[in-house]
Amino acid sequence: MRMLTTAVNTLLKRENYLLQRHGFAQTVAQRTNSVHQTETKVPKIPPFSYSPPPYDGPSTAEIIAKRREFLSPALFHFYNTPLNIVEGKKQYVFDETGRRYLDAFGGIATVSCGHSHPEVVESVIKQLKLIQHSTTLYLNHTISDFAEALVSTLPGDLKVVFFTNSGTEANELAMMMARLYTGCNDVVSLRNSYHGNAAATMGATAQSNWKFNVVQVLFLSF
Known part of the structure; x- marks a missing residue:
């Protein structure tokens, strides 16, 4: 430990010498103190x-x-x-x-x-x-007016809206639409990602806090 301390001190002295030789006024200790002072300043x-x-x-x-x-x-x-x-x-x-x-x-x-x-x-x-x-089973102009205003801000051919209540629903819908359009069921998900707490999005989520070992729904004829 004593040898390690001596080696570190030697390196610091060497760096201070090189800094002063090349015209840098601040030593390592001065720059370290300056950094600590900056870190302790909390913006108002x-x-x-x-x-x-x-x-x-x-x-x-x-x-x-x-x-x-x-x-x-x-x-x-x-x-x-x-x-x-x-x-x-x-x-x-x-x-x-x-x-x-x-x-x-x-x-x-x-x-x-x-x-x-x-x-x-x-x-x-x-x-x-x-x-x-x-309910959307009946008519009310508010939802269609809002959809019209929303699509007016979207680029290209994005001119149809499907409203959802949460990010989970939106991601479930996106995954289903992608699978129906491409015919491919594969989904690539990033490590440590979170996509929702429903069946499909839970499968794409890579955090154990939101993943549960549950059996999928079984369909019976009657």
Whole structure:
């Protein structure tokens, strides 16, 4: 160990000598200290005009206890003490203490317009006052109007829309369409990827947390 320490010190002295010889003023130690100082600087979040009202809901511990009791264990979090997010405004979310965070997650990339966007809120309220939900078996102009507006932004021959409720459904549909069109059932999936929690997408998912050893459905005649 003593010989190793001596060798390391010799190399550092040699590097410092070469740096100074070629006109570099900073030594290795100075550059290391500079890096450490840079790493400890936490950028400050810009000022924001909105402050949420005081939170009077259940505590983090109470929410965790209810999740464990009433929700599937498949819904897990990645933190020992996860954030208790109680409100969102534009690009920020707030915890129960009123602390503000920049939301770089966006509800797994689903809140693309920010939180509580006034135009989105107004449109949702307007539609809910008319009718909340029907079915595509009947007619309502809203879904076709939205499809028309959506395809107007798409390139080339992408002019037909199939709406789904989740990424799992979208990937299941994509795999089925690809197999029907090509006649090939093979699917290439990247290592450590996640594609969904249904039958086909689970087979293409390469993470054990979302894969289960289940038997496929058997069809019986009656």
